[in-house]
Amino acid sequence: MIPFSPMSTHIQGPVRVRFAPSPTGFLHVGGARTAIYNDLLRQSVGGAFILRIEDTDKERSNEAMTRQIQSALAWIGTVWDEGPFLQSERLERHRERAAELLANGRAYRCFCTAEELEGRRKAAEAAGSAFLYPRTCLARPQEELDALLAAGAPFVVRLRMPDDHVRFDDIVRGAMDFPPEALDDFILLRSDGSPTYHMSVVVDDIDMGITHVIRGEDHLSNTPKHVPLFRALGGTVPTFAHLPLILGPDKKRLSKRYGATSVEEFRNEGILPQALYNFLALLGWNPGDDREVMTREEMIAAFTVERLNDSAAVFDREKLWWMNGQYILRLSLQELWPHLEPFVEQAGLAGEDRERLQAALELHRTRATTLKELVELVQPYFRSELTYDPAACAKFLKDASLPDLLDTLRARFNALPAFTKEALEAALRALSEEKGAKAGVLIHPTRMALSASTGGPPLFDLIEVMGREATDRHMGRFLAFLREGGKPAEG
RNA sequence: GGCGCAUUCGUCUAGGGGUCCAGGACGCCGGCCUCUCACGCCGGUAACACGGGUUCGAAUCCCGUAUGCGCUACCA
DSSP states (O other): OOSSOGGGGOOOSOEEEEEOOOOSSSOBHHHHHHHHHHHHHHHHHOEEEEEEEOOOOGGGOOHHHHHHHHHHHHHHTOOOSEEEEEGGGGHHHHHHHHHHHHHTTSEEEEOOOHHHHHHHHHHHHHTTOOOOOOOHHHHSOHHHHHHHHHTTOOOEEEEOOOSSOEEEEETTTEEEEEOGGGOOOOEEEOTTSOBOHHHHHHHHHHHTTOOEEEEEGGGGGGHHHHHHHHHHTTOOOOEEEEEOOEEOTTSSBOOGGGSOOBHHHHHHHTOOHHHHHHHHHTSSBOOSSSOOSOOHHHHHHHOOGGGBOOSOEEOOHHHHHHHHHHHHHHSOHHHHHHHHHHHHHHTTOTTSOHHHHHHHHHHHGGGOSSHHHHHHHTGGGTOSOOOOOTTTTHHHHHOTTHHHHHHHHHHHHHHOSSOOHHHHHHHHHHHHHHTTOOTHHHHHHHHHHHHSSSOOSOHHHHHHHHHHHHHHHHHHHHHHHHHTTSOOOOO
């Protein structure tokens, strides 16, 4: 028993953590989640969160993407203390450290060409065994090496891996143990002298004093390479936490084919940053009790790495939408407004009366799960005409006396000295009573007239916010529509 | 192929030997509220991958199988 006491993984802090995305596209939700856990750890125990952009692959990186990633990180609410540092600006440093390894014998030059190695690799694969660099150049006589170097033959620099097992503790995986047969002398510097990813990360992590590396599980297999490199460079090996991946509904790595995967896309769909942060944090972590809708502060207070999950999670869009709806419900309109504004603008409502717009939004907030939907719902208040669906109006079209009745109601509404919901309701109920009908007979067609919908907020709230002018106009148009037998709206 | 990691309701998860014929949430279904829709509330549906151990007792520990995923580059 007691293979690992939980206390052994508990982090006291202060820590120095980092998020190191490569700017090859928009910030993926998986990356965002990694950033969130770094943020939560940093905020909960103190220390520093460093942002480092791994832009050494020039082909796939560009400055716009770097800015994009920063703005997405800031938008969801992560806070970094240092950076962004660009890895591309540290290439000299990486080379310098590789030269040291070469000088002290922890690394060596390899003159084998990529082509000949590729051939061996294929052969090994065909034979069903793993390919490891056979240390040809480590075994070469010194004179031969000197001659090759003097002749200007291209070479790569390889790390001389230790002969014993590589072991490390992973916070989420437990004890890791890799036998020497599983590891080979990997490349530190390419033949053009540029550092590989492995070289760059380790040097940067050492130089930046990183104490805890929280990253995706796709790096778990790279870690046994990194650990000996940390040691060879005289650095302290950080503590690792490898997070499980986020999957799509097909249980494969989350991909485009099932819709949005980047933070930016969710933002454009009308997801609130608080909701996305909350949702992502819960995809692989939980506070240990039943809380789900939590503020960042509450999550920081509850965060511990021991509660990080070790199995992959399917990204459930439906639940994100639900959670976003919860935030739309719980936030004040004032808090919501800055996030709503871009959608208001997009919907062409930016110039409308602010007070009326906000009153309408307030009326509909329980009925929307995204900001985009919410703004959509409020359109009828500002449109000069609505399009009625004959199918949805079939019931009203059958009642021949309805148009006149609605006309009367419209007149009574117009005659009201104060256009308040109390007065409106009294007027409508009085009329239905006079006609010996139930209030619903008037309520439902009126709702349809004003909103072109069978659902929505309580009718009298709706009319009050709609206002005298728009109410009269919509009712007039609806009457015409009914009298024309439900002809699909004119122009 | 090799190496590594994972496996509780459809999905996110609680659970670290008995208190679990497995708890919460999303979804779905039913009901209440009600002028409609939504919110809210109440109730229901549904899971320990499989096979062996260990143990008085296993969702929990061990081994195997299956499945999924990751890595396997002079990409990051």
